[in-house]
Amino acid sequence: MVQKLEMLQETPSQTAGPYVHIGLMPSYTGNGQIFAQELGESPIADGAQGEIIEITGSIYDGTGWAMRDALIESWQPDAQGRFAGQDGADPNLSGFCRFAADAESGEFTLRTVKPGPVALRDGRVQAPHISLWIVARGINLGLQTRIYFEDEDNSADPLLARIEQRPRVETLIAKKTGAGQYRFDIRLQGDGETVFLDI
Amino acid sequence: MLDDGPLIPRNLALHPAPYDPGYKTTLARSPALPLLSMDSSASEETGPRFGHGSLGALDNNLILNWTRGKSPAIGERIVMHGRVLDERGRGVPHTLVEVWQANAGGRYRHKKDGYLAPLDPNFGGAGRTITDEAGRYQFLTIRPGAYPWPNRGNDWRPMHIHVSVFGHSFGQRLITQMYFEGDPLIPLCPIAATIKDRAQLDRLVAPLDMANSKPLDYLAYKFDIVLRGRRQSMFENKPEGM
Numbered sequence: 001m002v003q004k005l006e007m008l009q010e011t012p013s014q015t016a017g018p019y020v021h022i023g024l025m026p027s028y029t030g031n032g033q034i035f036a037q038e039l040g041e042s043p044i045a046d047g048a049q050g051e052i053i054e055i056t057g058s059i060y061d062g063t064g065w066a067m068r069d070a071l072i073e074s075w076q077p078d079a080q081g082r083f084a085g086q087d088g089a090d091p092n093l094s095g096f097c098r099f100a101a102d103a104e105s106g107e108f109t110l111r112t113v114k115p116g117p118v119a120l121r122d123g124r125v126q127a128p129h130i131s132l133w134i135v136a137r138g139i140n141l142g143l144q145t146r147i148y149f150e151d152e153d154n155s156a157d158p159l160l161a162r163i164e165q166r167p168r169v170e171t172l173i174a175k176k177t178g179a180g181q182y183r184f185d186i187r188l189q190g191d192g193e194t195v196f197l198d199i
Numbered sequence: 200m201l202d203d204g205p206l207i208p209r210n211l212a213l214h215p216a217p218y219d220p221g222y223k224t225t226l227a228r229s230p231a232l233p234l235l236s237m238d239s240s241a242s243e244e245t246g247p248r249f250g251h252g253s254l255g256a257l258d259n260n261l262i263l264n265w266t267r268g269k270s271p272a273i274g275e276r277i278v279m280h281g282r283v284l285d286e287r288g289r290g291v292p293h294t295l296v297e298v299w300q301a302n303a304g305g306r307y308r309h310k311k312d313g314y315l316a317p318l319d320p321n322f323g324g325a326g327r328t329i330t331d332e333a334g335r336y337q338f339l340t341i342r343p344g345a346y347p348w349p350n351r352g353n354d355w356r357p358m359h360i361h362v363s364v365f366g367h368s369f370g371q372r373l374i375t376q377m378y379f380e381g382d383p384l385i386p387l388c389p390i391a392a393t394i395k396d397r398a399q400l401d402r403l404v405a406p407l408d409m410a411n412s413k414p415l416d417y418l419a420y421k422f423d424i425v426l427r428g429r430r431q432s433m434f435e436n437k438p439e440g441m
């Protein structure tokens with residue numbers, strides 16, 4: 001017998017199911033009375049520094065249907081690339097948001113500030129991006145992905161550089177549709193499948 | 200030697216695969232291409248922190264939180280408790296744990312749930328709390344009922360409570376479900392069966408915990424949750440080129 005490593009294993013995931021909103025976004029399903037304050041309603045407060053942007057999109061399943069029941073969480077740094085809690089971080093940015101597609105249109109909108117670039121341990125700099133985590137009925141383990149921006153220099157981003165099939169890089173880049181407006185669609189499967197991450 | 204290195208990579212083999220024919224909804228919602236792996240960065244190693252200030256006193260009391268303390272929910276009173284740990288076995292303090300569940304009849308308070316079982320006017324079905332210094336958490340609730348769901352001809356969900364945990368890093372984010380010891384529906388459930396290794400599934404089954412049950416009041420069930428840990432940063436401060 002060898003020595004014991006004394007490590008635990010991560011708890012296995014299970015799907016968030018169709019009713020995830022009653023737990024994480026109760027007001028979305030009409031249960032807003034349960035908590036005095038909901039968490040993650042907006043990633044920014046009044047006075048947040050930087051460019052205010054809106055990202056609109058849909059999550060499409062493998063049949064091309066815009067899903068209505070997914071829940072998305074986003075996490076990002078402030079306009080200078082500092083995360084909440086770090087020295088000098090913008091006090092008006094929590095960086096965390098929860099949102100869901102509109103039941104009629106199947107579209108979500110994330111209103112936030114454009115994030116700044118963040119360096120890796122080795123000094124290489126990541127292009128500005130917002131991290132996403134997506135759960136829904138039929139998703140067994142939450143899906144991680146990132147939103148990059150068409151109007152930023154993404155050429156040296158270490159994560160995008162690892163994508164072998166270059167056309168797939170486009171699945172992580174929000175397209176500018178107007179001043180401060182972006183479009184970002186997510187495809188779970190099939191043509192244009194979004195690059196999902198294991199980080 | 201601190202634990203401030205990258206997150207320990209996920210062992211995807213212990214999680215359910217994205218595609219599972221027994222659970223039909225996964226068929227059109229499972230990415231088919233490989234995930235892109237990389238060492239974690241600040242984007243995954245940092246994460247939102249929630250203070251006790253954002254929570255109300257009844258938030259972890261599902262028996263009373265829907266009516267703001269006026270009238271208790273119907274059902275078998277239980278306490279769900281346990282610890283949030285990391286892979287090194289250390290408690291994760293001050294982290295948010297959220298739960299949601301069906302009522303005692305197996306019905307969710309959700310506009311899309313039209314099951315025959317009635318809504319309990321005194322039960323909302325959601326709760327949240329923040330772990331203490333040692334990573335402990337607890338909820339007072341009622342035992343949820345099993346319920347049928349449209350999948351194959353006659354599929355039923357075992358009694359379960361959905362659980363969402365943050366940890367301190369966005370890359371630790373996890374949603375899972377707690378099942379109850381002795382429920383005969385567990386081995387019949389296609390969602391439970393997305394976990395192929397029975398020993399891994401058993402980690403989601405909470406044992407009845409008589410030692411922490413309160414006479415004439417509630418039964419306790421213990422549910423520990425393990426999140427990803429961080430690599431230790433040994434030899435990572437070496438000079439350039441070494």
Ligand SMILES: [Fe+3]
Nearest residue numbers: 017356359361
């Ligand atoms: Fe459920």
